[in-house]
Amino acid sequence: MRRLSSTLVITRLSHLFLRTLRDDPADAEVPSHKLLVRAGYVRRIAPGVYSWLPLGLRVLRQVERVVREEMDGIGAQEIALPALLPREPYETTNRWTEYGDGLFRLKDRKGADYLLGPTHEELFTLTVKGEYNSYKDFPVTLYQIQTKYRDEERPRAGILRGREFVMKDSYSYDLTDEGLSQSYQAHRDAYERIFTRLGVKYVIVSATSGAMGGSASEEFLAESEIGEDTYVRSIESGYAANVEAVKTIAPAPIPVDGLPEATVYDTPDTPTIATLVDWANGALDRTVSAADTLKNVLVKVRQPGGEWELLAIGIPGDREVDSKRLGASLEPAEYELLSDADFAANPFLVKGYIGPKALLENGVRYLVDPRVVDGTSWITGADAPGKHVVGLVAGRDFTPDGTIEAAEVRDGDASPDGVGTLTSARGIEIGHVFQLGRKYTDAFEVDVLGENGKPVRPTMGSYGVGVSRLVAVIAEQHHDDKGLRWPAEVAPADVHLVIANKDDAAREGAEGLATALDAAGLNIILDDRKASPGVKFKDSELLGVPTVVVVGRGWAEGNIEIRDRFTGESREVAVDGAVAEIVSAVRG
Ligand code: ATP
Numbered sequence: 001m002r003r004l005s006s007t008l009v010i011t012r013l014s015h016l017f018l019r020t021l022r023d024d025p026a027d028a029e030v031p032s033h034k035l036l037v038r039a040g041y042v043r044r045i046a047p048g049v050y051s052w053l054p055l056g057l058r059v060l061r062q063v064e065r066v067v068r069e070e071m072d073g074i075g076a077q078e079i080a081l082p083a084l085l086p087r088e089p090y091e092t093t094n095r096w097t098e099y100g101d102g103l104f105r106l107k108d109r110k111g112a113d114y115l116l117g118p119t120h121e122e123l124f125t126l127t128v129k130g131e132y133n134s135y136k137d138f139p140v141t142l143y144q145i146q147t148k149y150r151d152e153e154r155p156r157a158g159i160l161r162g163r164e165f166v167m168k169d170s171y172s173y174d175l176t177d178e179g180l181s182q183s184y185q186a187h188r189d190a191y192e193r194i195f196t197r198l199g200v201k202y203v204i205v206s207a208t209s210g211a212m213g214g215s216a217s218e219e220f221l222a223e224s225e226i227g228e229d230t231y232v233r234s235i236e237s238g239y240a241a242n243v244e245a246v247k248t249i250a251p252a253p254i255p256v257d258g259l260p261e262a263t264v265y266d267t268p269d270t271p272t273i274a275t276l277v278d279w280a281n282g283a284l285d286r287t288v289s290a291a292d293t294l295k296n297v298l299v300k301v302r303q304p305g306g307e308w309e310l311l312a313i314g315i316p317g318d319r320e321v322d323s324k325r326l327g328a329s330l331e332p333a334e335y336e337l338l339s340d341a342d343f344a345a346n347p348f349l350v351k352g353y354i355g356p357k358a359l360l361e362n363g364v365r366y367l368v369d370p371r372v373v374d375g376t377s378w379i380t381g382a383d384a385p386g387k388h389v390v391g392l393v394a395g396r397d398f399t400p401d402g403t404i405e406a407a408e409v410r411d412g413d414a415s416p417d418g419v420g421t422l423t424s425a426r427g428i429e430i431g432h433v434f435q436l437g438r439k440y441t442d443a444f445e446v447d448v449l450g451e452n453g454k455p456v457r458p459t460m461g462s463y464g465v466g467v468s469r470l471v472a473v474i475a476e477q478h479h480d481d482k483g484l485r486w487p488a489e490v491a492p493a494d495v496h497l498v499i500a501n502k503d504d505a506a507r508e509g510a511e512g513l514a515t516a517l518d519a520a521g522l523n524i525i526l527d528d529r530k531a532s533p534g535v536k537f538k539d540s541e542l543l544g545v546p547t548v549v550v551v552g553r554g555w556a557e558g559n560i561e562i563r564d565r566f567t568g569e570s571r572e573v574a575v576d577g578a579v580a581e582i583v584s585a586v587r588g
């Protein structure tokens with residue numbers, strides 16, 4: 001651990017404001033949450049709202065320090081904006097409304113609307129607009145490490161998903177697209193250094209389908225079973241992406257010449273894919289699987305400010321619609337499933353037997369999975385109860401309005417980069433880099449004087465790191481069943497020195513050792529409590545300082561013990577020369 005100030009004193013457990021708990025808190029499900037509470041790092045105040053106690057605050061400050069060093073390292077400049085913000089800028093960008101229930105809104109005594117900032121694109125843009133007005137001022141990158149507020153629907157796992165949390169947010173302003181790419185790349189590189197220093201195992205996933213130009217948005221996900229984000233990757237190529245961003249590889253079109261004609265069959269009681277496949281395997285002289293059927297799923301879609309419209313989605317019957325992928329494909333429009341009333345209002349929709357024909361004849365927008373290429377032949381609904389059509393060929397018998405990425409992605413699907421197959425895994429979002437472009441500079445009409453005397457509108461990037469979330473993420477990735485195991489860079493101390501011998505001489509010796517280690521520049525927690533060695537050892541494991549030093553029975557023979565909390569290894573060393581041994585154990 002690097003010292004935060006030169007005046008740190010030895011932390012005595014007899015004095016430290018700390019109460020460790022033997023039992024897991026009742027509301028905790030994930031290891032990091034249980035351990036951070038049990039080890040007295042954080043305490044719950046309300047759902048998603050936590051206090052930081054001394055050791056927790058130290059770890060948080062260490063994470064902040066690493067983030068700050070790397071941000072300063074790319075020339076970003078730290079400022080601090082308020083968390084309490086007026087409504088107007090968020091009204092200008094429509095986020096006052098768009099943010100929905102996620103925003104904490106409040107009124108002042110005069111009845112004016114305020115909010116607690118969930119993210120600060122508006123305010124940074126206004127701040128830059130207020131100070132800078134010439135091309136000579138650019139590029140500029142500003143950041144803050146600040147408390148954010150979001151009224152999350154499901155606060156979770158203690159500080160992992162809080163309603164009050166600490167974020168590093170930075171914003172770059174460039175005059176050219178090239179400049180924006182450079183600022184983006186600088187952040188991406190800085191994030192890699194940050195997460196590596198913090199000892200976090202992570203992957204970088206493309207967050208959008210690349211419609212905005214490839215690397216317009218990427219997320220850093222910490223690898224974790226308990227993560228809420230599912231991503232897929234190809235072990236063979238290193239490709240990784242959010243499920244929403246996966247593009248299906250479309251097969252090559254098939255010539256339609258010579259394909260059998262479409263035929264309608266009576267298929268009583270076959271409203272599901274399974275019943276339809278059973279029927280086909282009995283009635284047709286070939287083997288049919290769900291992948292040979294075309295399932296048509298109906299939703300209604302509304303563009304912002306628009307009317308509800310029907311949308312039909314055709315996907316191979318062996319796949320389900322993935323609601324997240326569908327939502328991402330339709331954005332910014334919203335969608336809903338059809339109600340019975342909607343079906344009643346559109347009698348051509350025959351539940352269980354919907355086919356492309358009726359959809360297209362009735363002007364319903366019809367988008368299909370990219371696998372439904374021209375020349376593919378399908379078994380699908382014939383728009384009458386108990387009837388299906390066999391051999392309906394895309395591009396010959398029906399022409400959809402386009403394709404949509406809405407079908408689920410499955411393990412074993414081909415990787416979009418053409419190398420290997422996809423496997424899914426879970427992660428926790430710890431950082432996000434995003435090329436925003438001119439959305440906010442347009443909204444606030446930020447124009448600066450260009451080199452040629454004409455006005456130029458800066459283009460913007462926005463970049464976030466979940467600082468408080470990282471404390472939980474590090475705990476999640478670095479613990480065992482006994483407790484936390486902090487990487488050196490963020491540990492609340494370098495050495496946890498346990499006095500496990502009641503003799504006055506040993507006690508004094510331990511005090512002397514602590515003083516010497518402190519003088520050598522190490523940060524020491526000294527367990528000088530009047531408690532049993534067993535209790536002290538348990539606490540040392542729970543608190544998770546990387547190096548534990550024990551002054552115990554061996555003292556009489558002139559020995560102390562050094563334990564490595566990471567590897568679990570322990571060894572005896574002579575008291576003479578112990579300081580040098582411990583310093584080298586800590587500094588590695
Ligand atoms: P998530 O999908 O996890 O809600 P987000 O997409 O809303 O994250 P951003 O708006 O990009 O996140 O915020 C930047 C970073 O702030 C995230 O990468 C994440 O690490 C962190 N963060 C976001 N929401 C929370 C929260 N409720 N509690 C703690 N950290 C958060």
Ligand code: MG
Nearest residue numbers: 102150152161
């Ligand atoms: Mg969020």
